[in-house]
Amino acid sequence: MQSRLLSAPWTRPAVRAATPRAGRVAVFGGTHGNELSGVALVGMWVKDGAEIQRSGVATTPFIANPRAVERCARYVDTDLNRAFTAENLSALSGDELPYEVRRAQEINRLFGPKGTADAYDVIFDLHNTTSNMGCTLILESSSDHFVLQMVRHVQKACAPAGCSVLLNEHPLLKYSTSRSVAKHPIGLEVGPQPQGVLRSNIFESMRLILKHALDFIELFNCGVEFPACSVDVFRVLERVDYPRDANGNITAMVHPHLQDCDWEPLSSGDPMFQTFDGRTIEYQGPGPVYPAFINEAAYYEKQQAFVTTRRETLSACAVRKLQ
C-alpha cells in the first residue's frame, strides 16, 4: 500500500515502490538486555503477536540483542544502541568484530538497509531508564511529520496521563540507534525502573503507549487525515557529567533536590550535585533548562549525570495517506 504525506512542497514524502505493499513495522525489545519491559513485551508477542497486529500493516516483534538479554546485561561487547554507524554497517564482517557490530549488520540486513527505500517504515524501540522520566517518546528528527502526528495522537490518547517528548537532533550528542535503520524511528523510554527489574506499572504503561501508536498507524493506513498541529518537545542541549577526580571516579552524587526531578526547570544557583561529605554544588548556566535522564545508571560510563533540554514547539503539517 502506498503511504505518502499529503503535504506542502517542503516536506519530503516517504518514497515507496510503485506496487502497493503492506506497511512494515517492527517492535524492538532487548536492545539493552537488562531493560526488562521491552524484553518481556516482545518475548510475549513473539509467542503470540495478536495484540500488536493491525489491519493493513505487518508488525514484527524482535529481540534486538538476544545475547545481552540472556545475560541480563546492557550489552556484551559494546552498546548496540550506538553501533549503527555507517562505519560499522559497512565494516567487513568477521569473527573479530564485536558481537554488537555483527548484530547491527544483521539487523540492518533484516530491517534496512538504513537509508534506502527497502527499509522498514517504522521501528519502535522499547527502553527503560532508572530516571524518573515517566513515559517518554524519543525523536531523532524535528521534520518527520508522520512521527510528529503519531506523537500528538499518542499524547491525546494518554491524557490526562502525560507523555513527554525528547528530541535529540544534537549533531554531537545524537547517536546511531538500532531503530535508525527504519525510515521513521521512534524510541519509547519508560522509567523509573531499575536494570534487571520488571515493574508491573511500567510494563503496562509501555504496552499502552505502543497500543496507541499502532492504532495511529492503522488509522493512517485507513486514510484518516490528521490536521496540522503543534507538538511540544524537549530538545537536547548538552550533557552534564558528574564531578570526577584524577582517576575518573565520581566525587559527588545527583543532589537530593534534583534527583527524580526530570522535566522540571533547573535554574542557575539550584542544587545540582552533593559531594560525599554533604557539600552542595550548584548548577551554573543559562536557564531555565529542563533536565532529563537524571541519574541513569547506564550513563555513568558515558560521562553523563543528566542532559539539559529546552522547551520547543514543533509544527506538524497535515498528514494523510495518499490513495
Add this chain to the structure above:
Amino acid sequence: MNVVSLPTLSRVALCGGTHGNELSGIYLVRERLRRREKGAEAEPFALVTVMSNPRAVQQCRRYTETDLNRCFTEATLSTPVSDGTPYEILRARELNALLGPKGSPEAVDLVCDLHNTTANMGLCFISYSDCDWICLHIYRHLQREMATIPVRYVHFDLPIGEAYSLESVGKHGFAMEVGPQSHAVVRSNVYMAMKEGVQLMLDWIRLFNSGSISFEGGPVELYTKVKTIDYPRDSESHHISAAIHPELQDRDFCLLHPGDPVFLTFSGETLRYRGKEPLYPFFVNEGAYYEKGIALSLARRRRLSIPSIQSERR
C-alpha cells in the same frame, strides 16, 4: 537486672563492593580509604575497610563468575582449588584469610557488609543470629537514632556452617542492606542513610569498648525468614510470565494476608497469596534474585527481649 559481659570489639571490618553494582557501599568504602590515605581521623579500635570484590566493582556487575556472597559456607571455603576455580571462590578464601578464618579465635570481632537492594526495604540488618546481643544492640541504637529511614532486623535461621555470606566470617556479623536503589546507581539519600548508619555503628562500638557504661536491654522486634516465592514461569522457556502485583510492589514489611494479590500476569490475571499464615514480605522484586528464583521472601515478625550488656574491659 543481669548485665551480660562481652569481650570488646577490638577488630572490626567494614566491607563494600561484595556485589560490584551496589554503589552506596562501594562509594562509602572508597571515600573512607581515600580519607585514611590523607591522614584523617584514626580509629581507636582496628577498623579494616575492605573492597570485597574489586573485579566486579571495576566492571560494575554483581559478580564476574559466581556470587561472592554465596561462597562463605564452610564447605566452599575448604574445597581444594584448581585451575578452573571461579574468581569469587578464590577471593572468598582470601577474605577468609584476611578477616577470619571463619569460626576461629583469630577472626575479626565484627563484620559489617554494605549492600543495596532494589526492594523498598529501608535500612535492614541481615544476620544469621537472633541472639547475637552485639548486633541486636547496634540495631536498636540505629533504630532509635535514625529519623530519615525505617530500620529493621531480618534473621536468616541457618547454622553458622551453612551460612553462606561474608559477614558470617566474623565472630559477630551483619549485612547492612539499604534500599530502594537501582543497581549501578548511587542515590544521595540512600548513600547518606548508609553513611549515617555506619557512623552510628562506629560510635556505638567506641562507647561499648570504653567500658564506661552498660547498655540497657529490653524488647526488640525482628523478622525471621520463613520461605521465598518464585515468579510464575513459562514451562518451556522458564521466562517469567508475571510481575509483582502493583498492590504488593514497594510494600516490603506490610503484612501479606492469604488472598492478597501477589502477581499480575502478562495476560492480566491476578495471582493471590495461597499460604495459610499471614507473613511479612521483604526483598520484594529484588533484581538480582530473578536468577535465584525469588520474587519475594516472607518472614514472621517476632518480639524478643535482649539483655543489658557491657564490655568486659570494665
